[in-house]
Amino acid sequence: MSNLKKIMECVPNFSEGRNLKKIEKIVDSFRGKDGVKLLDYQRDEDHNRLVVTLVGDPDALKTVLMEAFASAIEVIDMRKHNGQHPRMGAVDVVPLIPIKNVSMEAAIALSKEIAEAASEKFNLPVFLYEESAVRKDRRNLADIRRGQFEGMADKIRQPEWTPDFGPQTVHPTAGVTAVGARMPLVAFNVNLNTDDLAIANHIAKKVRHAGGGLRYCKGIGVELKERGLVQVSMNMTDYTRTALYRAFELIKMEARRYGVTVVGSEIVGLVPMGALLDTAVYYLGIENFSMEQVLETRMMV
Numbered sequence: 001m002s003n004l005k006k007i008m009e010c011v012p013n014f015s016e017g018r019n020l021k022k023i024e025k026i027v028d029s030f031r032g033k034d035g036v037k038l039l040d041y042q043r044d045e046d047h048n049r050l051v052v053t054l055v056g057d058p059d060a061l062k063t064v065l066m067e068a069f070a071s072a073i074e075v076i077d078m079r080k081h082n083g084q085h086p087r088m089g090a091v092d093v094v095p096l097i098p099i100k101n102v103s104m105e106a107a108i109a110l111s112k113e114i115a116e117a118a119s120e121k122f123n124l125p126v127f128l129y130e131e132s133a134v135r136k137d138r139r140n141l142a143d144i145r146r147g148q149f150e151g152m153a154d155k156i157r158q159p160e161w162t163p164d165f166g167p168q169t170v171h172p173t174a175g176v177t178a179v180g181a182r183m184p185l186v187a188f189n190v191n192l193n194t195d196d197l198a199i200a201n202h203i204a205k206k207v208r209h210a211g212g213g214l215r216y217c218k219g220i221g222v223e224l225k226e227r228g229l230v231q232v233s234m235n236m237t238d239y240t241r242t243a244l245y246r247a248f249e250l251i252k253m254e255a256r257r258y259g260v261t262v263v264g265s266e267i268v269g270l271v272p273m274g275a276l277l278d279t280a281v282y283y284l285g286i287e288n289f290s291m292e293q294v295l296e297t298r299m300m301v
Contacts, residue, residue: 007100008058008107011185011269012065013092014050014072015081015175017043022075023050029068035060040270046224047233048083049092051187051269055099058110062117065094069118078149078175084222085233088145088152089175091118095130096181107181108132115179119166122174125156126165129180134164141178142210142218149175186236186275187268188244189222190251194260197223200230203254207232207247214250216242229263239275245282273297 016022023043027050030038036056043050052068054061069091076090094114096107108131115126133139137160147155153170155161162168163176170176192200200221205211208219216238222231232251236242252262274291281289291297 005100006057006102006106007055008061008102008110009053009055009097009099009184010061010065010094011051011053011097012068012094014052014068014076015048015078015083015087015090015092016050016072016076017048017083018045019075025075026050026068026071027052029071030054030064033060033064036064042268044085044268046083046222046226047085048081049085049087053270058102058106061096062110062114065114066117066121069122069124073122073124073171073174077173079173081149084224086142086145086148086220087175088147088149089124089171089177090173091177092145092175093129093141094177094179095185096179097184098181104131104181111179111181115165115177118177118179119163122171124166124171124174125163125168125176127176127178128164129178130182132180138164141180144178152176183238184272186239186244186271187234188236188247188265189231189233189268190248190265191224191227191229191231191263192251192255192260193263194230194258195223195228196258197221197230199255199258199260200232202258203251204232204234206254207234207250214242214247217247219247236275239272239278243278243282244275245279248279 027041038054040053072090096111098104098107111132118124119126127144129141204219204221207213208217209215219232219234222233
């Protein structure tokens with residue numbers, strides 16, 4: 001195993017989706033670096049958020065992430081930030097996903113190294129979440145982020161919310177960061193033909209697990225002002241157990257009670273092929289289909 005190439009995925013989220021100059025400075029941290037490949041980056045003006053997807057050797061990932069932290073902290077001032085997506089820091093969240101020849105335990109260990117290094121270098125409070133969490137009440141990112149940047153100064157002074165690394169005071173411009181290891185996540189958004197945010201929030205509550213909905217689904221309502229629409233913005237935390245089509249169909253069903261229809265959906269960042277195949281099989285009614293029937297799968301070497 002020691003001679004096999006280790007591949008870890010990382011999908012850091014930054015609180016900037018509008019200023020192209022700032023976005024490019026952050027993304028430049030990942031370009032042309034040994035041992036790391038930048039796969040994708042997407043910005044969203046309504047969310048005011050940047051989502052980057054990269055893969056690489058664990059040690060190389062740690063190095064480029066420290067550079068990205070420095071760039072983001074330099075150009076993002078959370079005191080001036082606003083957007084539809086919940087956020088608590090310039091580098092809001094850094095998830096690590098084991099891909100090839102690395103274990104979840106290795107991803108957890110790397111997350112702790114990154115959290116400790118970032119807290120020491122930038123005097124930044126850092127929480128561990130998901131598989132990396134040292135306490136059960138900190139596994140859920142939404143619980144950590146609750147209160148957002150504006151409420152975090154008071155929150156982390158409470159004994160039960162002492163950061164896992166770093167000071168018990170919020171960084172004045174960069175806020176707070178969460179780092180953790182997790183399963184592959186699909187960021188899946190469904191748009192509705194209404195501008196009533198209350199409707200999106202009601203539907204999101206019915207769909208997400210915390211509201212009695214789908215087990216591996218987190219969701220909130222988001223306003224898309226430029227388009228005059230609202231959306232149910234979701235994180236599908238385990239697509240193998242809660243398929244995308246289940247969330248899509250449940251939203252359609254709940255929307256009908258408000259006289260609203262679905263007008264589209266989107267995937268943010270990259271998505272495992274299996275998540276899309278599962279949905280295609282459902283809607284096409286294909287029997288006994290397997291990944292081995294996908295041309296690209298058979299072509300892989």
